Amino acid sequence: xxxxxxxxxxxxxxxxxxxxYGVSAAEIVPLLGLTEGQFLRALKRDGLSYSDMQQGNRxxxxxxxxxxxxxxxxxxxxxxxxxxxxxxxxxxLALLARTIERVSDLQERFATTRAQTVGSLSAxxxxxxxxxxxxxIDELADSRAxxxxxxxx
Numbered sequence: 152x153x154x155x156x157x158x159x160x161x162x163x164x165x166x167x168x169x170x171x172y173g174v175s176a177a178e179i180v181p182l183l184g185l186t187e188g189q190f191l192r193a194l195k196r197d198g199l200s201y202s203d204m205q206q207g208n209r210x211x212x213x214x215x216x217x218x219x220x221x222x223x224x225x226x227x228x229x230x231x232x233x234x235x236x237x238x239x240x241x242x243x244l245a246l247l248a249r250t251i252e253r254v255s256d257l258q259e260r261f262a263t264t265r266a267q268t269v270g271s272l273s274a275x276x277x278x279x280x281x282x283x284x285x286x287x288i289d290e291l292a293d294s295r296a297x298x299x300x301x302x303x304x
Contacts, residue, residue, distance in 0.1 A: 160288040
């Protein structure tokens with residue numbers, strides 16, 4: 152039971168690394184001692200989605216959502232009746248266009264930062280991080296097991 156818990160926690164940690172830093176499943180599985188298929192099946196058993204893992208980091212997803220909302224607003228403004236003042240309409244469209252441009256720049260900056268972060272971790276550094284995570288998971292599992300055994304006595 153403790154071994155299964157520790158393995159599940161390792162998978163969840165690997166999932167988080169993949170999701171937040173853009174590490175692919177193929178890059179992470181050798182560190183876990185699994186094949187890619189085993190890792191993906193285990194994620195599914197744990198209730199985690201491969202598509203969620205591939206979506207990238209949270210900031211990038213938020214920027215994408217903002218872009219989608221801004222595009223909808225731009226479409227709405229573009230389809231306004233001609234009754235609205237031409238100047239007001241043009242000002243609103245220009246403001247939205249500048250906002251979309253700024254959000255696009257932010258998206259590019261986030262993507263660049265993420266690529267640099269992933270690129271800056273060597274395989275040895277990533278292995279060391281995962282080893283420390285693994286050790287900590289084992290420590291926590293042992294601690295919890297001792298607590299449960301003491302309750303039984």
